[in-house]
Amino acid sequence: MKFSKHIAQLTLDCVIFGFHHKKLKLILSKLKLAKEIYALPGGFILQEEDIEDAAKRILFERTGIQDLYLEEFGTFGRANRISDEDFQLFSGIAGDLYPDVEPPINENNQKMRIVSIGYYALVDFEKVKPQKIDLDESCDWYDIKELPNMIFDHQEMAHKGLQVLRENLDKKLLFNNLLPETFTMKNVQELYETVYDKPFPANNFQKKMLDLQILERLDKKYTGAKSKAPYLYRLKPRT
Amino acid sequence: MKFSKHIAQLTLDCVIFGFHHKKLKLILSKLKLAKEIYALPGGFILQEEDIEDAAKRILFERTGIQDLYLEEFGTFGRANRISDEDFQLFSGIAGDLYPDVEPPINENNQKMRIVSIGYYALVDFEKVKPQKIDLDESCDWYDIKELPNMIFDHQEMAHKGLQVLRENLDKKLLFNNLLPETFTMKNVQELYETVYDKPFPANNFQKKMLDLQILERLDKKYTGAKSKAPYLYRLKPRT
DNA sequence: GCAAAAGTGTTAGGCTTACACCCATGC
């Protein structure tokens, strides 16, 4: 086997979630292609690299953040997950970025399937300016409810990522990764309402959160609004 | 890239669960190697094959069952998941079974990592006689609590498979796949007690199961035991 | 004072848990 720096038929794609203005956002690259088409941030995996480290590397490239929450949510390996059209579009530019990975074509000049591992990550929207890399025309935040035209099965991957986030947000109390250091109870509630796309009654929501004993109440937040000032909270330091 | 029938650096390994005599069992191959070492049933993935189809193919090879419950539970991609010793042991025989996949060695003669996708499957223990394939010395059921010496990170994979089964057995009501067509409430209870490794009070367990409205009560089962004959149940036909 | 939003309290209902009890079966 010819040695390549990267594993040839395996990639890793990231659904990087952020929360802003009551919208759940994710980072997408607009690709430098004839057609307007978008992709999840991703890439090939180095031969000597743990897969989770590859995810961290890709996430750092795009967000500038070293320590963020990330979790694998599934593999995507349908034989036809790369449509003929997408293959034509993409195979030209991929070689520029990954010259060691030859185009995925067999000896009959047919495309070969590439399997992708999906990771999702949670970041503080305010702290992250999405970074474009070589083959991006641009890289920015997009509302998950208004996804543009996406390459391969990346739309399916984004939705699966959201589904797994929904299963885990409450169970693993991940909300801190999506909010600033300090936040109001209303912030948390709105995050929940956005992720699960349903209302949570404010009084019971607050009770549930406080009962968890994971929040530390700080000073009140005076905004000048003509209503009672809400408390700020932060996550209690880990015991 | 040289065309290979299989994807070179990606495999799929299966944790095939069965339930027998209050023990949770899984199928393992004893490998034809100098050392006594066992492996999860697995294999490479064909270029033109959906990954889920590869899992079904491998599961059919080993169990003779076409339609069984299966679910992906994660990828295993640590760079050093194949120890040097296991690599030495295995690289000789793998070439016999997969001549198209060249040994995973780079040009410096160092081993290259192979990533594995984990699937678990649930089968009726009574109906499955594990089938060995070429590089197996034998293939049989083993108690998950008494796993033998296993190759690569297969022990870790087996335990992760159990962990995901625990998360899903109750949520997705998968127990029917692990029991015969008809069963007593005690059978179900013992299955739960085995999977979760804790007791379930019989009266409340029965109530919970019956409240789910998924079981159909059949005739009593007279075994000759000097106690009340238990009802048999089966899953209600899907609506 | 008043409107707006934050925060607290109180009650009803549902689900789980624990305990007690009755029923069928073979000896």
Added chain:
DNA sequence: GCATGGGTGTAAGCCTAACACTTTTGC
């Protein structure tokens, strides 16, 4: 009858959901 295990009933306790109410703030 009686021991054994199967099956049912009931009440306590916990968690959640729904409603009502009080508090703080700026105008």
